[in-house]
Amino acid sequence: MLKHLTTEASNPASESLDDFTTAEIVQLINSQDAGVAEAVGRQAKPIAIAIDVIADRLAKSGRLIYFGAGTSGRLGVLDAAECPPTFNSDPKQVVGLIAGGPIALTTAVEGAEDHPELAMQDLERIGLSDKDVVVGIATSGRTPYVLGGLEYAQKIGAFAIGLACNDNNELASRCDLAITPVVGPEILSGSTRMKAGTATKMVLNMLSTGAMIRQGKTFGNLMVDLRATNVKLNARARGIVEAATDLTDLEADELLKRCGGEVKTAILVFHSGHTPDEARKLLELAGGHLKQALRNAGEGDSPK
Structure with missing residues (x-):
């Protein structure tokens, strides 16, 4: 009742x-x-x-x-x-x-x-x-x-x-x-x-x-797996890359474009020196966890 x-x-x-x-x-x-x-x-x-x-x-x-x-x-x-x-x-x-x-x-x-x-x-x-x-x-x-x-x-x-x-x-x-x-x-x-x-x-x-x-969708408290589908989210993606790399607006934009707009890939490329394709493979090996991919890159793991 x-x-x-x-x-x-x-x-x-x-x-x-x-x-x-x-x-x-x-x-x-x-x-x-x-x-x-x-x-x-x-x-x-x-x-x-x-x-x-x-x-x-x-x-x-x-x-x-x-x-x-x-x-x-x-x-x-x-x-x-x-x-x-x-x-x-x-x-x-x-x-x-x-x-x-x-x-x-x-x-x-x-x-x-x-x-x-x-x-x-x-x-x-x-x-x-x-x-x-x-x-x-x-x-x-x-x-x-x-x-x-x-x-x-x-x-x-x-x-x-x-x-x-x-x-x-x-x-x-x-x-x-x-x-x-x-x-x-x-x-x-x-x-x-x-x-x-x-x-x-x-x-x-x-x-x-x-x-x-x-599931590895964040890096610290940053939404590194967001989908940039509008002006606001594009600006957010750029801001996240800047926060994780200390790049300028222009530099972050250029890096994101080189990485197909993928925030996690861009951050990994910046910190590891790998190409975007290599960074994607490192992320795949790490189950999508950016922090683990960065550790693996620092330990010299080579994506195959």
């Missing part, structure tokens, strides 16, 4: 919300949001476990697949969509599914979340396998679409992660790992696009970013 869910409970702090001034509304929402990071922090251990599992599966040609309904589904699709431009990952490596299909991203598809078999169909359609990791997202912890998807994932051997914002939720018994940031009642009772949505976004940020770091 919904009335037993923390996210559906009445928040005492906002019971007179319609009498508040605008400034008081802003202050209340902000003060309530301040506790979201703490709730996510209490889930640090399962989140870290999830990142290691995801990274391991991605390294073995598996995929990370998010699925959910409504806000939960939209947040999963958003996180998946951000991975290619940020980490230059294959668009098929991190996938987001939403109950009701793409139209549900902008328009509510009534009843789509109530059918567990639809999740199974969506996962079958993308060829879910035992190499993959799925993250079923349902702030309530009871959405039929997500429950059905997790059950199907476990049946075929995919690693199933459940993400909910209520304790004692139904997802926990249908997954291999549960992540449960309990944020408490919303300012608007049941409006889980607010604190629960924020907590969900934070967790998904950690999962994808942590897994990509483990």
Whole structure:
């Protein structure tokens, strides 16, 4: 029953919300949001476990697949969509599914979340396998679409992660790992696009970013595997090369052009003295990890 869910409970702090001034509304929402990071922090251990599992599966040609309904589904699709431009990952490596299909991203598809078999169909359609990791997202912890998807994932051997914002939720018994940031009642009772949505976004940020770091997509805190697809990202790529090499704008631009716009290749060429093709081979031998490729180049390893 919904009335037993923390996210559906009445928040005492906002019971007179319609009498508040605008400034008081802003202050209340902000003060309530301040506790979201703490709730996510209490889930640090399962989140870290999830990142290691995801990274391991991605390294073995598996995929990370998010699925959910409504806000939960939209947040999963958003996180998946951000991975290619940020980490230059294959668009098929991190996938987001939403109950009701793409139209549900902008328009509510009534009843789509109530059918567990639809999740199974969506996962079958993308060829879910035992190499993959799925993250079923349902702030309530009871959405039929997500429950059905997790059950199907476990049946075929995919690693199933459940993400909910209520304790004692139904997802926990249908997954291999549960992540449960309990944020408490919303300012608007049941409006889980607010604190629960924020907590969900934070967790998904950690999962994808942590897994990509483990995949060698960063050099220190630099996004060396980004895909420069517009003016802003081209400028960012140049700035990253400058930060890692101390080159001028013009020099960094020339180096990037010589390396086909590949940030990691450019940095390795600068520090190792290898040609772009040799640098690419060194990176391949290092599994895409720039720091390891630099170590190998420093030790005199010759790419073959």
